[in-house]
Amino acid sequence: MNTIQAIRGMNDVLPGDVSAWQHVERHARTLLGTYGYEEIRPPMVERTELFRRSIGEVTDIVEKEMYTFDDRNGESLTLRPECTASVVRAAIEHGLLRTPGRRVWTMGPMFRYERPQKGRYRQFHQIDVELLGVAEPSAEAELILMTRRLWKALGVSGLALELNSLGSRDIQARYRTRLAEYFSAHAPALDEDSLRRLETNPLRILDSKNPSMQTLIEEAPRIVDEHDGDARAHFDRLLATLDEAGVEYRVNPRIVRGLDYYTGTVFEWTTGELGAQGAVCGGGRYDNLVAEIGGPASPAIGFAIGLERLVALLKAQSVELPAARPHAYLAAAGARASILAHAVAERLRDAVPELCLVVDAGHGSFKAKLRRADRSGARIALVLGEEEAGSGRIAVKDLRARGPQSVVSIDELADHVTRNVFAG
C-alpha cells in the first residue's frame, strides 16, 4: 500500500527539534509577560472577507496564497495567512480596545500557499505581538527594544534592524500616483502581474520577486520623498528614541512589506545566515486597520516573528539548548518484576514529583533493556529483577559514573534517587 506523506510545505517538528522550539516559546512567553503583554488565542479559521479587507485584494497573499474553502453552509472561510487581522477582529468584538495601550500576543500556525523552499513553508509558525491604541513613536520603540531583548535572551546574534516609514494614507495615495507614472513610463519592462497591478495597486509592484524586475524596482521613486512634516517628525522621534537606547539600525527606503494595512513605520529584523529567506521578524504600524474592519478609529502597531527561521538561526549559531533527558530509567525483567514496575514508578513519582522517569516498555533481554536505558541519556537506571522484586529491593546503577551498582530497599528509593539525581 502507498505510504501517506505530509503535505508539501507542511512540516513535522520532530522530538529532536522540539527543544529548540520550546526554548524560543518559553523565553518569548516570559519576556512578553514582563513587558505587560497578555496572551490571546484567536481561531485559525476566519471569514475570507476579513483577510481580503485587511491584507488587501491586490496582494500576493490574497491573490495567490490563501487556503480558502466554502464550509457546508456555503460560507467562504480561510485558514489564517497571518494573525494581525484576527487579533484586531477579536479586540473589536470583545471590547478590548476600550483600554488604550492594550498589549496582546499570540502564537501558532499560519498558512500560505507559497512555493516551498528553505525558510519558506505553507504551514509556518509565528509569534505575533500587537500594541493597540498608542499613536506615539514610543510604541514602535517598545516593540523594537523588546525584540532586541528577545534575541539576547535566546542567545542569537547578528540580527540587523531595518526601518522605513510608509506614511499616512494620503502620503501613500500621492506615492501611488508617482509610482504609477514611473512604472507606466517603463511599461514594456513590466511582467504580467505588475502590468495588472499598475492598474489596481502600483505599490504592490514593489513586492515582485521577479529577478528581471529588480533594477526597475530599485530605481523607482521612494516614499520618503513624499513625506510631510508629521510623518517626518514621528519617524525622527522614533530614531532618536532608538539612538538613546543604543539600538543599531539602518533606514531602508525599500522596505514596503507585502500587506496593504501598514501605515507609518515598518521594520524588519534580518540575518545573512539563512540564505534567501533572511527576514526573521517583520512588523509595523497600521493606524487605519481597526476602523477598516469595523472598529473605532484606533492607532495600532505589531510584529510577527517567524519561528521556523528563528529556530534555524539558533541551530546555525549552535546555541546551546537544555537537553531533554530523563533523570532515571526503570527497567524490569521477569513476570513478577514487570507487574511491580509501574507500582514502584508511581510511588517514586508521588515522592519526587519533579523527577523525569521513563519506564522501559519494550520486550527483549535484560541487556537490551539496559542498552535502551543508556541510550535514553538518563543519569541512573533502576533495575528491577525477579530476585529484587521478591525481596522488596531494587538496583540503582549510575549510567555516567559506570561504578558498581547499589541495591536499595524500595522504601528508601525516593531518598536515594533524590540524593543521586538532584545533588549536583
Ligand code: AMP
Ligand atoms: P509577514 O507576516 O509576511 O510580515 O511575515 C513575518 C515573518 O513571518 C517573516 O519575517 C518570516 O520570518 C515569517 N514568514 C512569513 N512567511 C513565511 C513562510 N511562508 N514560511 C516561513 N516563515 C514565514
